[in-house]
Structures are given as structure tokens and as C-alpha cells.
Amino acid sequence: MLHITCILLMCLLSSFSPPINALLNLTLPHQHPHPESVVHDLQRKVNASLWRREMLSKEDQQEGMSSSSCLTGNPIDDCWRCDPNWAAxxxxxxxxxxxxxxxxxxxxxxxxxxxxxxxxxxxxxxxxxxxxxxxxxxxxxxxxxxxxxxxxxxxxxxxxxxxxxxxxxxxxxxxxxxxxxxxxxxxxxxxxxxxxxxxxxxxxxxxxxxxxxxxxxxxxxxxxxxxxxxxxxxxxxxxxxxxxxxxxxxxxxxxxxxxxxxxxxxxxxxxxxxxxxxxxxxxxxxxxxxxxxxxxxxxxxxxxxxxxxxxxxxxxxxxxxxxxxxxxxxxxxxxxxxxxxxxxxxxxxxxxxxxxxxxxxxxxxxxxxxxxxxxxxxxxxxxxxxxxxxxxxxxxxxxxxxxxxxxTMYSGVFGDPRDNGDLYPGFNGGGTVTGATSKGNTEGSSSDDGDFFGMIFRGSSSSQAAPPSPSSSIVFVSTFLSLLIIFILDTTTNHAILLSLL
The missing domain is CATH 2.160.20.10 (Single-stranded right-handed beta-helix, Pectin lyase-like)
Known part of the structure; x- marks a missing residue:
């Protein structure tokens, strides 16, 4: 954060160019500089996923197979959900x-x-x-x-x-x-x-x-x-x-x-x-x-x-x-x-x-x-x-x-009906709370073997990824000085110059 602040301060002292109207409201250090490219990418993947589903459906009709049965055209779900071993x-x-x-x-x-x-x-x-x-x-x-x-x-x-x-x-x-x-x-x-x-x-x-x-x-x-x-x-x-x-x-x-x-x-x-x-x-x-x-x-x-x-x-x-x-x-x-x-x-x-x-x-x-x-x-x-x-x-x-x-056919938690009405009729803030070893205990519990970390942590390898059930800090410019500098730059300098420094 210090080096970002220093760069902004140098820009403030040396780049008082006449203000111009920017095309986009780009004011955060971590903002995507070309939002339209994000939109294009999303639309491209939606289109590709729909096209893939359509092509596989035609192949299924010709070959009597069901390879496309899990595809929905939703690019997020189609990215992982068709793999029967996704839990690994x-x-x-x-x-x-x-x-x-x-x-x-x-x-x-x-x-x-x-x-x-x-x-x-x-x-x-x-x-x-x-x-x-x-x-x-x-x-x-x-x-x-x-x-x-x-x-x-x-x-x-x-x-x-x-x-x-x-x-x-x-x-x-x-x-x-x-x-x-x-x-x-x-x-x-x-x-x-x-x-x-x-x-x-x-x-x-x-x-x-x-x-x-x-x-x-x-x-x-x-x-x-x-x-x-x-x-x-x-x-x-x-x-x-x-x-x-x-x-x-x-x-x-x-x-x-x-x-x-x-x-x-x-x-x-x-x-x-x-x-x-x-x-x-x-x-x-x-x-x-x-x-x-x-x-x-x-x-x-x-x-x-x-x-x-x-x-x-x-x-x-x-x-x-x-x-x-x-x-x-x-x-x-x-x-x-x-x-x-x-x-x-x-x-x-x-x-x-x-x-x-x-x-x-x-x-x-x-x-x-x-x-x-x-x-x-x-x-x-x-x-x-x-x-x-x-x-x-x-x-x-x-x-x-x-x-x-x-x-949107699977929107919400998987297994919930799409038009689900009221999932929680009469809910009073409680409900049944269960733990892994004491199902029905309203406070839940853990195994009392003392090996908490051995029990709850697993490696990130595929063989250890699935649970037993079948079914750091952020870099954020928040100081008063940085916000003040960004505000002044926003009103006095070319946005393209500012973005090139961040």
C-alpha cells in the first residue's frame, strides 16, 4: 500500500493536466480497466456453452447416447458439474x-x-x-x-x-x-x-x-x-x-x-x-x-x-x-x-x-x-x-x-425446488443443528479424541478432498491520504495516466 501511495503522490505533484471527461468511472486501484471485455467474455462463454449443449444433443439423437444429459448451457455449472468425480x-x-x-x-x-x-x-x-x-x-x-x-x-x-x-x-x-x-x-x-x-x-x-x-x-x-x-x-x-x-x-x-x-x-x-x-x-x-x-x-x-x-x-x-x-x-x-x-x-x-x-x-x-x-x-x-x-x-x-x-434451472442450493415457495415455514431461528458425531444435538459436537487438527484438516490432493458425507490480508487503499489523492487525481488528471500507474 505504501508504494501505491507514493506513486499516487508523485503523480499528484507532477501531473496537473487539464481535466477531461473519462469514459468510465474508474476510481479503485483494483478495478478492471476494461469492463466491456468482462461482459464480452461472459457472453462468449454463455454462447459457447449453449452451442456445445445443442451440438451434443444432436449427436445424442444420432447415436442414442446421453452424453449431454447434464449440460444446461450455464457455463459455470457446465464447467464442473458434468464430471461424475467432481468431489475428488x-x-x-x-x-x-x-x-x-x-x-x-x-x-x-x-x-x-x-x-x-x-x-x-x-x-x-x-x-x-x-x-x-x-x-x-x-x-x-x-x-x-x-x-x-x-x-x-x-x-x-x-x-x-x-x-x-x-x-x-x-x-x-x-x-x-x-x-x-x-x-x-x-x-x-x-x-x-x-x-x-x-x-x-x-x-x-x-x-x-x-x-x-x-x-x-x-x-x-x-x-x-x-x-x-x-x-x-x-x-x-x-x-x-x-x-x-x-x-x-x-x-x-x-x-x-x-x-x-x-x-x-x-x-x-x-x-x-x-x-x-x-x-x-x-x-x-x-x-x-x-x-x-x-x-x-x-x-x-x-x-x-x-x-x-x-x-x-x-x-x-x-x-x-x-x-x-x-x-x-x-x-x-x-x-x-x-x-x-x-x-x-x-x-x-x-x-x-x-x-x-x-x-x-x-x-x-x-x-x-x-x-x-x-x-x-x-x-x-x-x-x-x-x-x-x-x-x-x-x-x-x-x-x-x-x-x-x-x-437458471438449478438456481439456489442444489436439491432445492426451483419454485420452492417457503422453504422455512414456521422457522423460529432455531432448527435442528447436527454435528458429525452427535446427530440431533442442538449445539453439535466434535469428537473428543483431542486430535482436532488431524480430524478437520486434510491435504488439497484429490484423494482427500471430499468429506465423509455422501450426499492474507487484502491489499486495500483505505487511508485518508490515498483516498484524498485518488479524489484529486480523478478531478484533475487524465484517467488513462492514473490507470497506467496502478
Whole structure:
């Protein structure tokens, strides 16, 4: 961080060129300089996956085989799921990401950590074998689960960098107080986890690493809170019933993909951006792809401030107020989605400019391309339809929108029905919590042989990767000096010069 600050300071002292209008809002050190190339890459892989499925289907018809039976055209799932031995190489998942969060490596290359204890007795001193103990470690870890379990948190679950939460092969629920917090971290993958019924908590000490315990104030009750973090990938999760947002990404977070997930039974679903005046959020880049926005949702799918948001190949089946909203001039690129409006004649519009006069938002770059509008839904575009803010138009949009059912057929946690209604009727924040050796114990437990680390850690080799169940620090420029310099450079220098130095 020091060398970045020094470079920026030298640039500040020596490069006071006249301000020019930049094509993109590129203000974060780790931001992708060419967002349109990320969009092109995602669309190319979607098209290739659909083409591959179509070709294999024709071969199957000719040869009487079923080699394409597992292919859906969804490039993330088709990357790993057709391998019947995927559990022997779980970490291949890290190679399957797309969009702005594609570089999130999670715990790839690290050891396998098996969670065997579903309890959360003392957030300041977590027990080995628990999820809380796993996520605070300094080294990269690929975290899996020994059995089905519900982890009822006492307080926020604070992650350290380079962690993968991999729920494949088990039915895992994270619920309770605080839920998941990603603060000033990088390289996180959260995959195949239920997150629901999260409530505020805090005003207590919580351990964030093996060597640091800190005081935490009251949390908001988000399902997943992303704060000042980058390289984040959330995939195949099911989220519902939280006090605040299901997913919030704020305070300069960037490099995020939210994919293949299912959202239901919630008011304010997803917030991207801290507030309208927090300038570092101008650099936020988020991809929202292949998700199912299901029943009982009201608004914010997402609600964007500033930044660059790519909404692609999602299925929006319900909303009560609006689907996509924003303020402070975010760039929103909506491609190949299906928007199904509610019966309410006053809620047919997909979009909402929040607390902004139309004379102001008419210049914002919001576009719809290849989207399907159902039941009277309509998207109000604005700005330049072919601005450099967007990817170039491609020929696959209409085709991919028609393929929405197969692209999103496995959204959410694997095994959940796609149109799942209410998965948690009468849920009271408890539920059955099971450990690997004491199924039915509401606090869970671990083996009492004393060999905690021998039990929960495994090597990263394929022979040790699967659990028994059948079925670091981030480099983040956050000092006042760096932010001040970036702000001044943003307003006084050529963006291309700034980007070439970072």
C-alpha cells in the first residue's frame, strides 16, 4: 500500500493536466480497466456453452447416447458439474467463475478444512472444527462440511481472506445473529449455502483472525455483508428472510459476481453502494448472472449507487415495487433477462430512479438489450444506448433470454425446488443443528479424541478432498491520504495516466 501511495503522490505533484471527461468511472486501484471485455467474455462463454449443449444433443439423437444429459448451457455449472468425480477435485470450482468476480480464488491451493461441529458458543474463542474457527484462519482454506447442519450464529461470522465455503454434498444452513461479514478481505467464494433469518447483533468481542479479537458494534442483520472487499464470488446460494439486505456490497467493494442464486421472501433484496456521495463506489463492478428472483420479493434486485452493474440472464418472477433501482448515476447493463411483472397495474415498471428528477436521470446509462418482458413489464432506458460504458451489442441476447429456464434451472442450493415457495415455514431461528458425531444435538459436537487438527484438516490432493458425507490480508487503499489523492487525481488528471500507474 505504501508504494501505491507514493506513486499516487508523485503523480499528484507532477501531473496537473487539464481535466477531461473519462469514459468510465474508474476510481479503485483494483478495478478492471476494461469492463466491456468482462461482459464480452461472459457472453462468449454463455454462447459457447449453449452451442456445445445443442451440438451434443444432436449427436445424442444420432447415436442414442446421453452424453449431454447434464449440460444446461450455464457455463459455470457446465464447467464442473458434468464430471461424475467432481468431489475428488472440489477446487476446480475456482476455475469456473465468470464476470467481475471471476478472479476470486477462494481457498484454492490450500488445505481442505472439514467442519464437524455446528455450534457457535464463543465468537471470541471459536472451537476447532466449527465454521467460525475455519473462516478466521490466515492461510487459504477450502471449507467443506461433514454432515447436514444448521449453524445458528451468536454474532457476525467474520471472514479472513482466501476462503471458500463449499456446501456441496451437505445441506448447510447459516442463520441467527449477524450472519456473514466480508470486511476488508479478498478472494472469497461462498457456494451452495442457505443463508436466512439473519438478525442484528453485536456490541461484543468477535475474533477476526487467530491473533486478533476486536469489539464489534451492532450489525444490520444482512445475510451477506460485503464491506471494502474485492474478488468475491457468491454462487448457488439460497437467501431469504433477513432483517436488512440479503446481500449488501458497500464502501468501495468491487470485483464481485453473484450467480446461480435464489432470492425469496424479502423486502430490500440487494444494495450496491454505500451512499450517493461515497465516491470510491464509482469504481464498483458487479456481475449478477443466472439468478432466480423468486416469490415474496419487494424491491432492490439490485438497488445501485454509482459503479458499473451487469445484470445478465436472470429470471425475475416477482416484485411488488420494482426490480432494478438506482441513484447517483450508476451504469446498468441489462442483457438477456426475463422480467415478469406482478398483477398490480401500478408495479409493471422494472426500473426505478430513486429520489431523482427525470431531468437528471435522463443522461444516466441504463439499457435493456435482449430482455424478455412478460405480463406488461417494461424497462425505462436512459442515456446513450451504445455508450462506451456498455459492452458491444451481440447476436446471442435474444437466444439466451429464450433459454432462461435452462440457464437458471438449478438456481439456489442444489436439491432445492426451483419454485420452492417457503422453504422455512414456521422457522423460529432455531432448527435442528447436527454435528458429525452427535446427530440431533442442538449445539453439535466434535469428537473428543483431542486430535482436532488431524480430524478437520486434510491435504488439497484429490484423494482427500471430499468429506465423509455422501450426499492474507487484502491489499486495500483505505487511508485518508490515498483516498484524498485518488479524489484529486480523478478531478484533475487524465484517467488513462492514473490507470497506467496502478
Amino acid at each position: 477435485d472440489r477446487q476446480k470450482l475456482a476455475e469456473c467463475g465468470l464476470g467481475f468476480g471471476k478472479y476470486a480464488m477462494g481457498g484454492k491451493g490450500g488445505q481442505i478444512y472439514i467442519v464437524t461441529d455446528s455450534s457457535d458458543r464463543d465468537p471470541a474463542n471459536p472451537v476447532p472444527g466449527t465454521l467460525r474457527h475455519a473462516v478466521i484462519q490466515d492461510e487459504p482454506l477450502w471449507i467443506v462440511f461433514a454432515a447436514d447442519m444448521t449453524i445458528n450464529l451468536k454474532h457476525e461470522l467474520i471472514f479472513n481472506s482466501y476462503k471458500t465455503l463449499d456446501g456441496r454434498g451437505a445441506n448447510v444452513h447459516v442463520t441467527g445473529h449477524g450472519c456473514i461479514t466480508l470486511q476488508y478481505v479478498s478472494n472469497i467464494i461462498i457456494h451452495n449455502i442457505h443463508v436466512h433469518h439473519c438478525t442484528p447483533s453485536g456490541n461484543t468481542n468477535i475474533r477476526a483472525s487467530p491473533t486478533h479479537v476486536g469489539w464489534r458494534g451492532k450489525s444490520d442483520g444482512d445475510g451477506i455483508s460485503i464491506f471494502g472487499s474485492r474478488k468475491i464470488w457468491i454462487d448457488h446460494c439460497s437467501l431469504s428472510y433477513c432483517t436488512d439486505g440479503l446481500i449488501d456490497a458497500i464502501m468501495g467493494s468491487t470485483g464481485i459476481t453473484i450467480s446461480n442464486s435464489h432470492f425469496a421472501h424479502h423486502d430490500e433484496v440487494m444494495l450496491l453502494g454505500h451512499d450517493d456521495k461515497y465516491l470510491p463506489d464509482r469504481g464498483m463492478q458487479v456481475t449478477i448472472a443466472f439468478n432466480h428472483f423468486g416469490e415474496g420479493l419487494v424491491q432492490r434486485m439490485p438497488r445501485c449507487r454509482l459503479g458499473y452493474i451487469h445484470v445478465v440472464n436472470n429470471d425475475f418472477t416477482q416484485w411488488k415495487m420494482y426490480a432494478i433501482g438506482g441513484s447517483a448515476n450508476p451504469t446498468i447493463n441489462s442483457q438477456g433477462n426475463r422480467y415478469t411483472a406482478p398483477a398490480d397495474p401500478d408495479a409493471k415498471e422494472v426500473t426505478k430512479r430513486v429520489d431523482t428528477d427525470d431531468r437528471e436521470w435522463s443522461g444516466w446509462n441504463w439499457r435493456t438489450e435482449g430482455d424478455i418482458m412478460v405480463n406488461g413489464a417494461f424497462f425505462v432506458p436512459s442515456g446513450a444506448g451504445q455508450s462506451a460504458q456498455y459492452a458491444e451489442a451481440t447476436s446471442v441476447q435474444a437466444k439466451s433470454a429464450v433459454q432462461i429456464d435452462q440457464l
